Amino acid sequence: MRVNLRVWRQAGPDAPGGFETYQAEEVSEEMSFLEMLDMVNEELVVSGGLPITFDHDCREGICGSCGLMINGQAHGPQLGTATCQLHMRTFSDGDTIVIEPWRSSGFPVIQDLAVNRSAFDQIIEAGGFISVATGSAPDANLTLVPKVAADAAMDAAACIGCGACVAACPNGAAQLFTGAKITHLNLLPQGQAERWKRTEQMVDVMDEFFGSCSNMGECTTACPKGIPLEVIAELNRDYVKAQFINRKLTAQD
Amino acid sequence: MLESRIPAGPLADKWDNHKFSIDLVNPANKRKFEIIVVGTGLAGASAAATLGELGYKVKAFTFHDSPRRAHSISAQGGINAAKNYPNDGDSIFRLFYDTIKGGDYRSREANVYRLAQVSNEIIDQCAAQGVPFAREYGGQLANRSFGGAQVSRTFYARGQTGQQLLLGAYQALARQISLGKVEMHTRTEMLDVVVHEGKAVGIVTRNLLTGAIESHSAHAVVLATGGYGNVYYLSTNAMNSNVTAAWRAHRRGAFFANPCFTQIHPTCIPSSDEFQSKLTLMSESLRNDGRIWVPVKAGDDRPPGQIPEAERDYYLERKYPAFGNLVPRDVASRNAKIQIDREKGVGPLKNGVYLDFADAIGRLGRDTIAERYGNLFDIYHRITDENPYEVPMRIYPAVHYTMGGLWVDYNLMTNVPGLYALGEANFSDHGANRLGASALMQGLADGYFVLPYTIGDYLAESLGDPPLPIDNPAFVETRAEVENRIAHLMGINGSRTVDYFHRELGKIMWDQCGMARNQSGLEKALSEIPALKAEFYADVRVPGRADGLNQSLEKAGRVADFFELGELMCRDALHRSESAGGHFREESQTPEGEALRKDDEFSYVSAWEYSESDAILHKEELEFENVQLTQRSYK
Numbered sequence: 001m002r003v004n005l006r007v008w009r010q011a012g013p014d015a016p017g018g019f020e021t022y023q024a025e026e027v028s029e030e031m032s033f034l035e036m037l038d039m040v041n042e043e044l045v046v047s048g049g050l051p052i053t054f055d056h057d058c059r060e061g062i063c064g065s066c067g068l069m070i071n072g073q074a075h076g077p078q079l080g081t082a083t084c085q086l087h088m089r090t091f092s093d094g095d096t097i098v099i100e101p102w103r104s105s106g107f108p109v110i111q112d113l114a115v116n117r118s119a120f121d122q123i124i125e126a127g128g129f130i131s132v133a134t135g136s137a138p139d140a141n142l143t144l145v146p147k148v149a150a151d152a153a154m155d156a157a158a159c160i161g162c163g164a165c166v167a168a169c170p171n172g173a174a175q176l177f178t179g180a181k182i183t184h185l186n187l188l189p190q191g192q193a194e195r196w197k198r199t200e201q202m203v204d205v206m207d208e209f210f211g212s213c214s215n216m217g218e219c220t221t222a223c224p225k226g227i228p229l230e231v232i233a234e235l236n237r238d239y240v241k242a243q244f245i246n247r248k249l250t251a252q253d
Numbered sequence: 254m255l256e257s258r259i260p261a262g263p264l265a266d267k268w269d270n271h272k273f274s275i276d277l278v279n280p281a282n283k284r285k286f287e288i289i290v291v292g293t294g295l296a297g298a299s300a301a302a303t304l305g306e307l308g309y310k311v312k313a314f315t316f317h318d319s320p321r322r323a324h325s326i327s328a329q330g331g332i333n334a335a336k337n338y339p340n341d342g343d344s345i346f347r348l349f350y351d352t353i354k355g356g357d358y359r360s361r362e363a364n365v366y367r368l369a370q371v372s373n374e375i376i377d378q379c380a381a382q383g384v385p386f387a388r389e390y391g392g393q394l395a396n397r398s399f400g401g402a403q404v405s406r407t408f409y410a411r412g413q414t415g416q417q418l419l420l421g422a423y424q425a426l427a428r429q430i431s432l433g434k435v436e437m438h439t440r441t442e443m444l445d446v447v448v449h450e451g452k453a454v455g456i457v458t459r460n461l462l463t464g465a466i467e468s469h470s471a472h473a474v475v476l477a478t479g480g481y482g483n484v485y486y487l488s489t490n491a492m493n494s495n496v497t498a499a500w501r502a503h504r505r506g507a508f509f510a511n512p513c514f515t516q517i518h519p520t521c522i523p524s525s526d527e528f529q530s531k532l533t534l535m536s537e538s539l540r541n542d543g544r545i546w547v548p549v550k551a552g553d554d555r556p557p558g559q560i561p562e563a564e565r566d567y568y569l570e571r572k573y574p575a576f577g578n579l580v581p582r583d584v585a586s587r588n589a590k591i592q593i594d595r596e597k598g599v600g601p602l603k604n605g606v607y608l609d610f611a612d613a614i615g616r617l618g619r620d621t622i623a624e625r626y627g628n629l630f631d632i633y634h635r636i637t638d639e640n641p642y643e644v645p646m647r648i649y650p651a652v653h654y655t656m657g658g659l660w661v662d663y664n665l666m667t668n669v670p671g672l673y674a675l676g677e678a679n680f681s682d683h684g685a686n687r688l689g690a691s692a693l694m695q696g697l698a699d700g701y702f703v704l705p706y707t708i709g710d711y712l713a714e715s716l717g718d719p720p721l722p723i724d725n726p727a728f729v730e731t732r733a734e735v736e737n738r739i740a741h742l743m744g745i746n747g748s749r750t751v752d753y754f755h756r757e758l759g760k761i762m763w764d765q766c767g768m769a770r771n772q773s774g775l776e777k778a779l780s781e782i783p784a785l786k787a788e789f790y791a792d793v794r795v796p797g798r799a800d801g802l803n804q805s806l807e808k809a810g811r812v813a814d815f816f817e818l819g820e821l822m823c824r825d826a827l828h829r830s831e832s833a834g835g836h837f838r839e840e841s842q843t844p845e846g847e848a849l850r851k852d853d854e855f856s857y858v859s860a861w862e863y864s865e866s867d868a869i870l871h872k873e874e875l876e877f878e879n880v881q882l883t884q885r886s887y888k
């Protein structure tokens with residue numbers, strides 16, 4: 001099949017960007033979306049052009065590197081699917097496909113379709129961990145974790161950090177990402193000691209970079225891992241509690 | 254010349270004795286030492302975090318945009334440990350024994366025993382970090398059995414064990430970054446090691462966003478840069494995995510060990526067309542419940558559902574009754590190749606064998622199977638458009654892991670003092686074949702529990718010496734060489750893309766140095782690779798500029814190094830005229846077609862020294878005092 005592409009091209013972070021049009025001929029249905037872009041890029045290089053820059057690595061939906069706005073949808077039309085897992089069989093012969101980078105002030109464009117997502121790292125650095133020095137852990141089965149808690153923690157921990165939630169949100173909010181990590185760690189017995197401090201610090205850093213959440217739910221629809229909206233409820237609940245508890249704890253210091 | 258520094262004493266005491274006898278750096282002095290860690294996959298992130306915790310000044314580097322991403326994140330199946338929680342007869346000795354045997358007796362006893370010893374601490378550490386391992390209803394950790402093992406010793410987090418372990422290490426690293434103990438450099442690629450007076454003193458990097466070439470100096474350099482499976486172009490490795498860091502270290506004097514030992518994984522989704530950019534693994538945990546078969550009759554075109562039981566050949570169960578579908582990877586892969594070579598392949602391109610869950614779904618119910626493998630089934634469905642709950646999966650072997658790597662001693666130091674290699678980048682623990690769920694174990698063992706101790710032994714000597722200034726000629730010269738290499742690639746301006754050359758190289762490697770190898774094929778490859786390399790340097794086209802983000806340039810440098818590695822792999826495969834583990838030499842097989850080792854001749858690690866002309870072979874003889882060498886049998 002054959003598709004028309006309208007691709008956002010931007011030479012650098014401060015350069016003006018704009019759409020360019022390309023034709024992709026002889027696209028096979030078995031191809032992944034990124035393999036289709038590979039093919040376009042090879043032709044661009046051979047004909048003296050500059051290939052389209054986009055981030056990718058695992059190509060199996062787990063590393064979170066890839067992420068394109070495809071026809072205005074983060075990761076494209078298929079639910080629960082990262083861009084790299086999308087196959088061309090989802091499209092039809094003659095389709096026009098518009099491809100853009102994530103659009104959010106929290107994720108500045110680097111070049112073409114690649115963006116800078118380091119704000120996510122800063123949120124994790126603010127408290128998205130359990131402090132345990134290497135070698136100091138007790139036998140793993142000394143701390144029992146109810147299966148339901150472990151499963152729910154795993155549901156939240158499945159986040160791949162791609163940023164689709166932010167890209168899909170009309171406010172550019174990062175509550176789903178932040179809530180996923182808070183939920184994962186706050187549900188586990190191991191995460192209790194730092195629960196309140198973690199929550200407050202992560203949310204405060206999140207607010208420096210990202211917009212505010214108005215519970216529209218676009219994030220969870222776009223999420224390739226189906227992280228549920230409950231993680232945002234969890235974040236909000238623990239954040240409110242943290243305000244009191246942290247103040248009390250500081251007063252005791 | 255090759256000093257493996259294996260401690261004296263009984264096997265079970267070696268590691269403890271060693272820890273006691275090596276030099277320590279006292280806590281107050283640790284901050285006077287600077288350590289560079291290249292790579293933040295499982296091995297690098299765990300090392301950087303732990304070194305930071307101990308008080309060293311750490312600089313960590315990754316070409317990824319964040320240390321939360323690395324090839325490690327794709328690992329699905331699980332991580333081994335000798336906990337013996339299921340009380341099924343496991344022990345440190347048994348894990349050691351299985352790993353040595355699984356590696357076809359081509360690894361060091363002392364290293365493997367240590368690995369089995371620290372495996373338990375890894376699980377404790379990760380559980381304490383909040384890694385959401387699978388649990389039983391009573392709240393205890395759950396285990397499953399994994400390819401090649403007759404006990405249940407594999408810990409897992411759904412089908413995303415690598416992701417969860419990496420995020421655990423990443424979070425530990427994030428904590429050290431926030432405390433200012435680790436300085437993190439993302440989107441930065443190491444392009445050379447700087448060696449001064451025989452010691453590693455730093456690295457030269459390229460900032461992938463600005464193109465700036467920079468020098469970084471330290472008391473020691475740790476490479477945790479992953480494996481080189483992408484030399485085959487198609488593999489299960491992440492697209493950006495490459496050999497450059499290890500290869501550049503090799504060119505600076507570090508020996509490359511057992512390069513021909515590559516693992517071909519039996520359960521991958523067969524490729525569907527020529528544009529395929531990578532292959533997707535279906536975790537071999539699937540072999541616990543799936544049954545592998547092909548039609549008895551060659552060329553049978555009926556859909557699987559219409560082939561009656563009597564006309565199916567469950568060839569692994571038939572040939573290997575004791576292990577059945579759980580034989581080690583190399584055995585499973587080679588047997589799939591045999592079936593396909595006999596024209597019993599299935600699927601549109603006749604390039605697969607069936608992995609069938611019908612019996613397991615009948616026995617355990619769909620829900621149990623969904624709970625165990627749900628996400629793998631989804632991945633498969635999405636890629637192939639076929640529903641594995643209803644039709645059997647199709648699988649075929651693909652390049653997956655490289656057992657070879659930089660030669661290291663018991664301290665994980667290469668033969669270049671001050672230069673260390675961890676994780677898949679070193680050769681140390683898996684011999685000629687790695688058992689499932691053992692790479693995650695080894696990466697984390699190296700990073701959390703081995704290197705942080707052993708590095709002190711080297712550093713202690715240089716207490717009080719500042720790192721070499723980066724205006725020292727050693728840095729200036731290495732930097733100039735890196736700049737020249739880039740300018741050269743940019744200046745060729747030929748007519749073909751980097752990917753074209755990578756694909757061609759991959760074909761040569763897969764055909765001649767893949768699942769089965771022979772003398773004439775390897776000799777052919779050794780003449781084809783240099784010719785292709787010459788064509789690359791005459792005709793490759795690297796578009797754009799070097800002073801900014803340029804993904805084609807990144808790839809060009811990596812493929813250039815793959816040519817040289819490919820040649821060394823074939824040379825190693827040619828010289829090792831025995832079959833061992835993943836290395837199957839057609840000239841060396843038993844009458845039944847199983848791999849035949851030649852222990853009298855080849856019971857050694859081949860460690861290659863770089864030379865402009867022909868690489869020079871050094872041998873580290875392997876001594877076995879605690880296991881008896883037997884021909885592996887899984888019958």
Ligand SMILES: Cc1cc2nc3c(=O)[nH]c(=O)nc-3n(C[C@H](O)[C@H](O)[C@H](O)COP(=O)(O)OP(=O)(O)OC[C@H]3O[C@@H](n4cnc5c(N)ncnc54)[C@H](O)[C@@H]3O)c2cc1C
Pocket residue numbers: 291292293294295296297314315316317322323324325326327328329330331332414415441442443444477478479480489490491494495497498534536653654675676677678689690691692693694696
């Ligand atoms: C699909 C798949 C499934 C697997 N499943 C399992 C499993 O279930 N159990 C198991 O035990 N093993 C499994 N493995 C193997 C295991 O995942 C890997 O061997 C292991 O994760 C390697 O970890 P590492 O830290 O050594 O390297 P990697 O994770 O590859 O990390 C390499 C790091 O080095 C960096 N790097 C590399 N070169 C440079 C450079 N020049 N400059 C700067 N940075 C650089 C990268 O950015 C990255 O951070 C699997 C492998 C694959 C492919």
Ligand code: FES
Pocket residue numbers: 055056057058059060061062063064065066067082083084085160
């Ligand atoms: S490339 Fe890894 S998630 Fe898409």
